[in-house]
Amino acid sequence: MHFKSTVFPMVFGIMLLGFFASTLPAAEIITEKDIVEKVIQKEDFIRTADNFIILFDSSGSMKEFINKGTKETKYDVVRKILGERQKVLPDLGYNAGLYLYTPFQEVYPMGPYDPAKFAAAIDSLPAEPKGRTPLPEGIREIGPVLEKLSGKTAVFIFSDGSFDKLTDVKLPEDYTQELAQQHDVCFYMISSATTWQSEKRLGDMAKANACSRVIPIEAFVNNPGYMTGALYTVKASAVVETTTEARIAGLRAQNGLFAFNRSDIRPEFQSELDEVGTFLQNNPNAYVMLVGYTDGIGSAEYNLGLSKRRADSAAKYLMTKHNINQERIVVNYYGKANPIASNNTEQGRAQNRRVEIAVGGLN
Numbered sequence: 001m002h003f004k005s006t007v008f009p010m011v012f013g014i015m016l017l018g019f020f021a022s023t024l025p026a027a028e029i030i031t032e033k034d035i036v037e038k039v040i041q042k043e044d045f046i047r048t049a050d051n052f053i054i055l056f057d058s059s060g061s062m063k064e065f066i067n068k069g070t071k072e073t074k075y076d077v078v079r080k081i082l083g084e085r086q087k088v089l090p091d092l093g094y095n096a097g098l099y100l101y102t103p104f105q106e107v108y109p110m111g112p113y114d115p116a117k118f119a120a121a122i123d124s125l126p127a128e129p130k131g132r133t134p135l136p137e138g139i140r141e142i143g144p145v146l147e148k149l150s151g152k153t154a155v156f157i158f159s160d161g162s163f164d165k166l167t168d169v170k171l172p173e174d175y176t177q178e179l180a181q182q183h184d185v186c187f188y189m190i191s192s193a194t195t196w197q198s199e200k201r202l203g204d205m206a207k208a209n210a211c212s213r214v215i216p217i218e219a220f221v222n223n224p225g226y227m228t229g230a231l232y233t234v235k236a237s238a239v240v241e242t243t244t245e246a247r248i249a250g251l252r253a254q255n256g257l258f259a260f261n262r263s264d265i266r267p268e269f270q271s272e273l274d275e276v277g278t279f280l281q282n283n284p285n286a287y288v289m290l291v292g293y294t295d296g297i298g299s300a301e302y303n304l305g306l307s308k309r310r311a312d313s314a315a316k317y318l319m320t321k322h323n324i325n326q327e328r329i330v331v332n333y334y335g336k337a338n339p340i341a342s343n344n345t346e347q348g349r350a351q352n353r354r355v356e357i358a359v360g361g362l363n
Contacts, residue, residue, distance in 0.1 A: 046233045046338045049186070050151025051095040053110070054082070055138055057158045059102040062129040064160075064194070074192045075129040077221055078158055083122045085227045091115055092232060097145060098122065101138020102131050110145050135163035139175040146183045153185045154230045157205075161191065161198025173204040180208035187212040188230055190220050210304035219327050225289045229332035233291065253357040256314060257350060260295070263309035265317055269355075273314060276357060277322030288324075288359045290314045292333035295352040296343030303335035314355050 062075035097110035098121050108121035139157070146153060163172065176187050189202040191214050199214075206212045215226045253276055256269035265273070280286055292311030294303040311331045318324040341348035 044234055045090055045092055047092045047094075047231070048152070048229075048233055048334060048337065049094070049154040049231050051097075051110075051149050051153040052231060053097045053099065053142055053145065053153060053155045055142065055155060055157045056082075056098065056100050056107075056125065057102055057133065057135075057160070058100050058126045058129045058131070059133040060130050061133055061160050061162055062192070064192075073129070074160070074217065078190070078192075078217065079122070079125055081221050083119065086115070086119055086122060089115070089228065090232065094231070095149060099138070099142065100125075101133075101135060101141070102129075103134055104138050104141040110148070132164045133160075133162055134169075135159055136165060136169045136172045136175060139172055139179070140169070143175075143179060143182075146179060146185060149183075151184065153183065154188060155185055156188045156190060156227070156230070158190045159192070159202060161193035161195070161201040172201065173207065176205045176208040176212065180212065185209075186230065188226075189214045190217055191215065192217040210301050210308070216327075219330070222327060223287055223289075223330045225330040225332065229289070229291070229330065233332075233334065233338055253359065255351075255354040255356050256310075258310055258353040258355075260297075260349075260353065261306065263306065263313050265313055269314070270317065272357070273317050274321070276359060277318050277324060279359060280318070280324050280328065281322060286359055287328040287330065288318065288357060289330040289332065291356045291358075292331075293338060293352055293354050293356070294336050295349035296336045296339065297349070298336075300335055304333060307333035307335045310353075310355050314357075 058075065062078075063073050065071065065073055091113060094113040095110060096108065096113040096118060097106075098108035098118065099106055107124060108118055135157075142155065165171075179185055180187070187205060187208055189206055189212075191199065191202045193199045193202055202214045206214045220226050254272050256272060257266065258264075259266070276288060280288060290311045292307035292309070292314075294307050294310075298306075308331070311333050315326070315329045315331050318329060319326060336343070336352070339348075339352045340354075341351040343349050343352060
């Protein structure tokens with residue numbers, strides 16, 4: 001089964017964003033009057049999760065407007081974006097489930113991912129949000145679902161951090177902690193929190209393990225890499241071929257390499273990030289994805305944290321030196337997954353201790 005990247009929205013703007021390594025000595029501007037067709041084969045995709053669960057909030061608190069000056073509610077926007085992301089998700093043999101937790105209800109029972117049926121399930125979500133928000137109960141209810149799964153599971157929880165608590169139910173962070181100890185699971189809290197208390201609640205839920213995190217709803221809406229990056233990445237060898245003709249469509253940059261067990265930015269990587277920062281300043285609609293990796297030494301949990309620190313250090317450099325807004329930076333991290341060289345040699349391990357860069361979103 002082949003997936004064609006004949007237009008840039010498929011590759012940089014909507015779905016892949018690259019993770020494409022470059023052997024060039026410096027960042028290279030990519031142009032797009034004509035993009036030479038490049039067939040990305042199924043084996044070019046690296047699945048970073050075997051299963052995914054979407055725990056969706058259709059409670060009355062989602063009636064709030066996404067921002068001032070628009071009539072779209074948080075519910076309208078997230079439901080729409082969820083449908084758009086699902087349309088471009090490559091079928092890599094996932095198991096998938098879609099559930100409401102307001103109250104808990106199966107919309108797409110956990111099973112093999114069927115793109116057409118999953119799209120129909122999204123379309124069947126309630127037209128209007130209403131009711132209470134039993135978030136802790138919803139997280140508790142996915143426990144039996146996780147028990148039947150093998151491999152790694154990504155759980156996307158759409159929440160504003162508020163909930164109605166019953167006396168016999170634990171806090172939501174207690175449940176995420178317990179489930180992370182019992183199963184190979186990463187929690188992605190898609191946050192529409194509006195108070196510091198709610199933000200703290202979602203942050204506490206994300207402390208379940210190193211791979212769990214909070215993603216602000218604005219970042220989730222504007223940057224598709226936050227969802228796709230949780231489910232797959234692409235081999236660095238799967239490059240996009242371009243012509244030399246006119247219109248700028250993106251930037252391909254060289255990997256940033258790191259010393260063993262370090263996350264500080266080396267001078268040569270600073271130069272690459274400076275080119276990326278300048279490009280982002282000159283192209284205000286563009287955004288960057290920074291993806292952290294490690295070599296194969298050490299535990300999976302420790303390396304996840306180290307790869308996050310590496311990607312975070314690159315993000316901090318762009319924000320502080322080039323004044324790039326945090327919402328234009330997507331940070332993903334996979335620890336020692338997806339090596340581009342052998343971990344049996346020092347030279348290979350040095351290549352694997354990296355942050356990959358892809359810039360897109362111009363279309």
